Amino acid sequence: QVQLVESGGGSVQAGGSLRLACVASGYTYSANTMAWFRQVPGKEREGVAAIDTLGSTAYSESVKGRFTISKDNAKNTLYLQMNSLKPEDTAVYSCAVRAFIYRSRMLLSGTYNNWGQGTQVTVSS
DSSP: OOEEEOOOOOOEEEEEEEEEEEEEEEEEOOSSSEEEEEOOOOOOOOEEEEEEETTEEOOTTTTTTEEEEEEEGGGEEEEEEEEEEEEGOOOOEEEEEEESOGGGTOOGGGGGEOOOOOOEEEEEE
């Protein structure tokens, strides 16, 4: 059973930084894509960043240049370094994994079948 557990969320002022972590367990996908999504109540889930086992990455335009996705395979942990945070980054951030690589659909939430519970990020102005 795949389990994804996020941590690192919290409250920060605009311009600040946070690093989210997602510890993954219970899957043996040799080729996979892991991603961060975020959601605000009343809005659709938004793909933020993704990385696959070939090292390819994808970012939404709204976070490009400010957020960096990475992973530590030895620790089975996915990270999201978030810098220059803005109030509009406030959301619940969730990590997800899928058992394939498809570069043109890395931020499409419907292609992911395993999700964490999420961690709240609040950015105040």
